[in-house]
Amino acid sequence: MTAPVFRFAPSPNGELHLGHALSALTNQDMAARVGGRLLLRIEDIDVTRCTPEFEAAIRSDLAWLGIAFEEPVRRQSEHFALYEQALEQLKADELVYPAFMSRGDIRAAIIAHEASGQSWPRDPDGAPLYPGADKHLSARERRRRIDAGTPFAWRLDTAQALSRLQAPLSWREWTSEDMATTTEIAADPRQWGDVVIARREIPTSYHVSVVVDDALQGISHVVRGKDLYFATSLQRLLQQLLGLAQPSYFHHRLVLGPDGRKLSKSQRDTGLAALRQAGETPATVKAMLGF
Template sequence: MTAPVFRFAPSPNGELHLGHALSALTNQRMAAKSGGRLLLRIEDIDLTRCTPEFEAAIRSDLAWLGIAYEQPVRRQSEHFACYEDALERLKADELVYPAFMSRGDIRAAIIDHEASGQSWPRDPDGAPLYPGTDRTLSSRERRRRIDAGTPFAWRLDTAAALARLPDQLNWREWGDETMAATTDIAADPLQWGDVIIARREIATSYHLSVVVDDALQGISHVVRGLDLYFATSLQRLLQQVLGLPQPTYFHHRLVLGPDGRKLSKSQRDTGLAALRDAGETPETVKAMLGF
């Protein structure tokens, strides 16, 4: 029987905080309980914000917490060709389109719509859905704009992708860390609208790279925070249309700050380095998180 494969996949665009520690420790504990393997993936497709210094800090923090992972570590910035290949497959299947609307164009369309007294739909993160007015442009007009140097991004035609599926789209979710039972969750990728799959300057996005990497690394168990629960719908759609295997998911609780919001890398007082400098030990940090 093949051993389960887990992964902890931070972005090196800031220091790890207590929320990251919870996720890494949960992955470690579930991997140990199931006789599984734990991988580290560095999600650094954002070449402007991700730095080697932050990556080194991630590795130091994980070592301090006593979290071991297999080598080699996959670094996304070294595998853009894999994501470009997946993008080309989506293009060939006519499931993505070049979207030319700027942020100003999108804002103007929303203002016009809401001036009529109607609210504009928003995704689970609260961002307005893309209007999609350029979804129906002719191939000739698309080519003319691209050749003219008009900025664009590749967006998923979510409705078209869903229409290709023969059955209801679901994902498997564990109820708790014991992995005793799973529930089928109905996926609803339409709540995200036509998301960006790749940009002209970076031929991928978080959603595309994560499903490609999970497949290439043989990830069978995706354990991550509840803040990514709704994103699973969209990622399951990409897995399905790209013919990629489906992992089983567990979305653990979040660590909240004093304001009741989930922690961010800008809140340095919850950073692992700051806690270490303040005299905390791996044991006290784990105790803070219930380990």
């Protein structure tokens, strides 16, 4: 019988903090419960912000916590050609379109809409859904704009994608860390609208690269924070469209700061390295997180 496969997948665009430690330790603990394997994936498709120095710091922090992973470590930046194949499949199936609206165009469309007294729909992260004014451009006009160098991103035609499904989408969610029971969760990709699948300069996005990697690495259990709970709906849709295997999921609690928000690298929340320098030990960090 094949052993379950778990993964911890940080982005090397900042230092790991307590929230990352919780996720890594939860993956380690759940993998140990079922005799599973634990992989480390470096999600570095954002080549402008991700650095080798941050990756080295991640490895150092994880080693300090006593978390061991199988080698070799997968780096997404080394597999852009593979993600582009997935994009080309979606293009061939006519499920994506080049979206030319700039942020200013989007903002103007939303302001005009809300001037009528109607609110504009937003995704689970609070970002406005894409207006899609250019969704029905002719192939000739799309090519003319692309050839002219007009900036664009590839967006998923979510309504068209959902119309191709033969059955409702759902995913299996573990209800607790002891993995005693699961529940079936109905997926709702519509809440994300027409999301960015790739950009002209980067032939992938987080959502595409993560489902491709999970399938290629044989990930059977995706264990991550509740901040990615709603993203599962969209990723289940992509798995179905691309013919990829479906893992099971567990979305663990988040570590919150004093102001009640989740910890964030962009907000420069205290990193594990700083805690180590302040005299904390792996044992005290684990105690802070309930391990």
